[in-house]
Amino acid sequence: MTEMLADLRPRLSSEPVVNTPPIYLDNQSTTPIDPRVLEAMLPYFSEHFGNPHSSSHAYGRVAADAIERARGEIAALIHADPREIVFTSGATEANNLAIKGAAHFARAHSQNGRERDHIVALQTEHKCVLESCAELEREGFAVTYLPVEPDGLVSFAALERALSERTLLVSVMAAHNEIGVIQPLAEIGALSRSKGVLFHTDAAQAFGKIPLDVEAMKIDLLSISGHKIYGPKGIGALYIRRRPRVRLLPLIDGGGQERGLRSGTLPTPLCVGLGRAAVIAGAEMTEEAERLRRLREGLLRNLARRVPGLRVNGDLEQRLPGSLNLSFPEIPALTLIEAVPSIAISTGSACTSASVEPSYVLRALGLPDPLANASIRIGLGRFTTAAEADFAADALAAAASRLTQQGGIPT
Amino acid sequence: MTAGITNGGSVRRAMPQAESYLDWNATAPLRPEAAGAMSDALGRWGNPSSVHRRGRAARQIIERAREAVAGLLGDVDPSGVVFVSGGTEANHLALLGAGRERVLVSAVEHDSVRSAVSGAEIIPVDTDGIVALDALDRLLGADVRPVLVSVMYANNETGVIQPIAEIAAIARRHGAIFHCDAVQAAGKVALEAGTIGADLVTLSAHKIGGPPGVGALVVTRRVDLAPLLRGGGQEHRLRAGTENLPGIAGFAAAATAAATELAVYDRVAALRNGLETEIATVAPSAVVLGAASPRLPNTSAIAMPGVAAETQVVALDLDGVMVSAGAACSSGKVGPSHVLAAMRVDPQIAASTIRVSLGWSSSEAEIDHFLQAWTAIYRRCRGLAEGARAA
Numbered sequence: 001m002t003e004m005l006a007d008l009r010p011r012l013s014s015e016p017v018v019n020t021p022p023i024y025l026d027n028q029s030t031t032p033i034d035p036r037v038l039e040a041m042l043p044y045f046s047e048h049f050g051n052p053h054s055s056s057h058a059y060g061r062v063a064a065d066a067i068e069r070a071r072g073e074i075a076a077l078i079h080a081d082p083r084e085i086v087f088t089s090g091a092t093e094a095n096n097l098a099i100k101g102a103a104h105f106a107r108a109h110s111q112n113g114r115e116r117d118h119i120v121a122l123q124t125e126h127k128c129v130l131e132s133c134a135e136l137e138r139e140g141f142a143v144t145y146l147p148v149e150p151d152g153l154v155s156f157a158a159l160e161r162a163l164s165e166r167t168l169l170v171s172v173m174a175a176h177n178e179i180g181v182i183q184p185l186a187e188i189g190a191l192s193r194s195k196g197v198l199f200h201t202d203a204a205q206a207f208g209k210i211p212l213d214v215e216a217m218k219i220d221l222l223s224i225s226g227h228k229i230y231g232p233k234g235i236g237a238l239y240i241r242r243r244p245r246v247r248l249l250p251l252i253d254g255g256g257q258e259r260g261l262r263s264g265t266l267p268t269p270l271c272v273g274l275g276r277a278a279v280i281a282g283a284e285m286t287e288e289a290e291r292l293r294r295l296r297e298g299l300l301r302n303l304a305r306r307v308p309g310l311r312v313n314g315d316l317e318q319r320l321p322g323s324l325n326l327s328f329p330e331i332p333a334l335t336l337i338e339a340v341p342s343i344a345i346s347t348g349s350a351c352t353s354a355s356v357e358p359s360y361v362l363r364a365l366g367l368p369d370p371l372a373n374a375s376i377r378i379g380l381g382r383f384t385t386a387a388e389a390d391f392a393a394d395a396l397a398a399a400a401s402r403l404t405q406q407g408g409i410p411t
Numbered sequence: 412m413t414a415g416i417t418n419g420g421s422v423r424r425a426m427p428q429a430e431s432y433l434d435w436n437a438t439a440p441l442r443p444e445a446a447g448a449m450s451d452a453l454g455r456w457g458n459p460s461s462v463h464r465r466g467r468a469a470r471q472i473i474e475r476a477r478e479a480v481a482g483l484l485g486d487v488d489p490s491g492v493v494f495v496s497g498g499t500e501a502n503h504l505a506l507l508g509a510g511r512e513r514v515l516v517s518a519v520e521h522d523s524v525r526s527a528v529s530g531a532e533i534i535p536v537d538t539d540g541i542v543a544l545d546a547l548d549r550l551l552g553a554d555v556r557p558v559l560v561s562v563m564y565a566n567n568e569t570g571v572i573q574p575i576a577e578i579a580a581i582a583r584r585h586g587a588i589f590h591c592d593a594v595q596a597a598g599k600v601a602l603e604a605g606t607i608g609a610d611l612v613t614l615s616a617h618k619i620g621g622p623p624g625v626g627a628l629v630v631t632r633r634v635d636l637a638p639l640l641r642g643g644g645q646e647h648r649l650r651a652g653t654e655n656l657p658g659i660a661g662f663a664a665a666a667t668a669a670a671t672e673l674a675v676y677d678r679v680a681a682l683r684n685g686l687e688t689e690i691a692t693v694a695p696s697a698v699v700l701g702a703a704s705p706r707l708p709n710t711s712a713i714a715m716p717g718v719a720a721e722t723q724v725v726a727l728d729l730d731g732v733m734v735s736a737g738a739a740c741s742s743g744k745v746g747p748s749h750v751l752a753a754m755r756v757d758p759q760i761a762a763s764t765i766r767v768s769l770g771w772s773s774s775e776a777e778i779d780h781f782l783q784a785w786t787a788i789y790r791r792c793r794g795l796a797e798g799a800r801a802a
Binding site for chain 2: 030058263
């Protein structure tokens with residue numbers, strides 16, 4: 001069976017499967033696994049397949065050691081202690097655990113009757129944050145959904161107004177999945193800490209792509225995803241601060257793994273993969289960011305020259321290097337996407353991209369529906385080549401001009 | 412025999428000393444079919460929720476996987492298969508998601524069921540590990556609040572198989588939702604959703620030769636479940652989060668292989684029975700727990716009276732034989748097994764019980780290896796005991 005998995009090795013490493021048509025520019029949605037990550041994972045599917053919680057024999061211990069190594073690798077990338085990392089099945093679970101876990105703990109341990117029962121989140125948070133908040137509302141918690149500035153950045157005045165002595169947690173996405181905007185985490189962290197409020201950030205898109213420092217940024221809870229950073233699907237992590245200690249109630253209880261915060265057999269190969277992906281992302285972050293920024297700027301220049309009225313959604317400076325969200329005036333996004341089948345792009349979040357509703361994120365930026373409906377998301381990634389970015393710009397510009405000339409675009 | 416069955420040799424090749432892995436109930440090695448499917452899925456990566464070509468290809472893998480996993484339960488509607496991160500999460504989704512005011516769980520359930528809901532009531536078992544049906548009936552009749560009953564198909568520590576159809580019938584009679592944790596039974600005995608009669612069934616991939624990190628809750632009847640993890644509307648809005656595509660593909664391939672190769676467990680049962688016969692010959696004082704009940708063909712809970720389970724496990728490990736002192740998740744913890752306590756096993760016997768669990772590639776050589784090592788420990792400890800008595 002080692003051999004069977006190994007069959008994949010040459011296929012992945014010598015011929016990147018990414019660079020076959022259609023050109024993949026949806027890297028916010030998911031990324032292909034880096035061959036080096038897969039290589040690190042393979043032995044833990046086969047010869048080291050033991051249950052990491054079987055401490056009584058060698059198979060278990062080998063797996064447990066590998067998991068602890070991975071925990072350290074993940075922690076190092078955000079300047080955390082390995083004991084502050086809890087593995088989850090992905091960022092969705094990490095976000096659910098952070099928000100519901102903190103709220104449920106606060107409710108169970110309210111001090112001298114003064115309960116903190118209020119949560120603040122941006123209107124532009126990922127669905128899994130918003131849905132977790134909505135669930136808490138049904139349980140009697142209060143939630144403030146903060147509007148954002150037209151550039152997608154947090155409004156400090158609004159945030160400051162929203163915080164009260166009843167607020168237990170602020171949740172702000174580090175880098176946005178749809179518009180790519182990076183929030184001023186250190187400032188939000190400082191403000192939250194000064195009010196005794198926990199600061200949670202969904203860093204599914206940011207982890208491994210921009211520098212994150214839980215100390216400098218005063219982050220208490222930080223959600224991580226494997227498959228957004230060329231690691232495996234089905235694995236993520238939640239950073240939980242130890243000093244001062246952040247307490248959560250678990251969502252999934254049972255065998256008591258992960259110090260009681262997340263029961264269930266840990267998937268060793270996936271944990272190892274996330275660790276390796278973090279190491280690679282850390283080592284190559286500066287270089288990769290610079291390369292992607294240049295590709296993105298080139299693509300944008302190319303398009304802006306040829307598409308009149310092209311609009312970039314979200315702040316252009318505070319932005320993930322590989323991420324763009326663009327409105328093509330008068331051209332419905334789905335029409336545009338259908339017109340360029342050689343490129344894999346999307347209208348926004350994959351979870352909701354099959355829906356025809358305009359993006360709630362773009363609405364929160366104040367975009368009128370026709371513009372919001374005319375927006376696409378482009379995500380360049382580690383395996384995107386300059387030739388592909390050029391091709392994409394040409395294809396999109398050509399399609400846009402064709403569709404505009406045709407007029408009579410169905411709306 | 413297929414490649415999958417002979418392939419277990421690599422388990423022994425992995426480390427220098429002769430090694431015998433007899434801890435299959437903790438986790439099983441990956442089946443080659445699963446490895447192949449995962450390789451394929453890794454090559455066709457994409458987010459199954461994306462509308463573009465890559466997303467659609469990924470979606471297709473998942474929908475096919477639902478059929479393969481449903482196949483483990485005979486004739487069930489594949490659309491009821493909800494993929495989750497594993498058995499523990501599936502058990503939580505069932506017990507918490509059903510939102511019943513009252514929850515009854517058997518005394519021998521896995522920790523992930525016992526801990527899912529606080530205030531769950533316990534259904535006792537008899538000394539053979541079988542759920543007391545009259546007690547269940549009484550408990551259900553004593554209260555009219557909406558209720559969920561959770562009883563595992565087969566126990567992870569003893570292999571004892573419950574009279575599931577009868578339990579389901581009693582639950583049904585009282586209008587209860589019935590959940591069955593079939594994590595250990597799947598792939599080892601033939602399962603028929605119709606016979607099990609459960610509304611919700613838990614399955615895990617890594618126990619049947621699929622990868623760790625994926626499992627399923629199978630909803631066989633209309634049950635209104637609330638999701639545990641909220642977010643994107645994946646898995647019919649029952650489980651948010653980007654699907655673990657290679658994991659799901661591996662699970663599906665393992666499920667198909669397991670269902671096809673079920674007959675191999677006749678051979679496994681013969682090995683296990685031979686092992687128990689040999690133990691009884693060597694050590695008349697040894698006890699096999701749950702032996703009077705129907706059991707999984709691969710599991711044996713063996714007590715060597717007077718010798719702590721931890722001592723046996725460590726000594727066996729030194730000899731290259733891997734077993735456990737109970738469930739893997741708690742095997743690092745000290746403390747008696749709640750399963751054996753529920754069966755009212757004498758605490759000293761319980762403390763000297765190890766779990767030996769076989770799998771599709773277990774060989775006679777491995778059983779001999781175990782018997783040699785076990786017998787050596789037994790003779791050494793008995794010698795010590797007799798020496799002490801003589802002195």
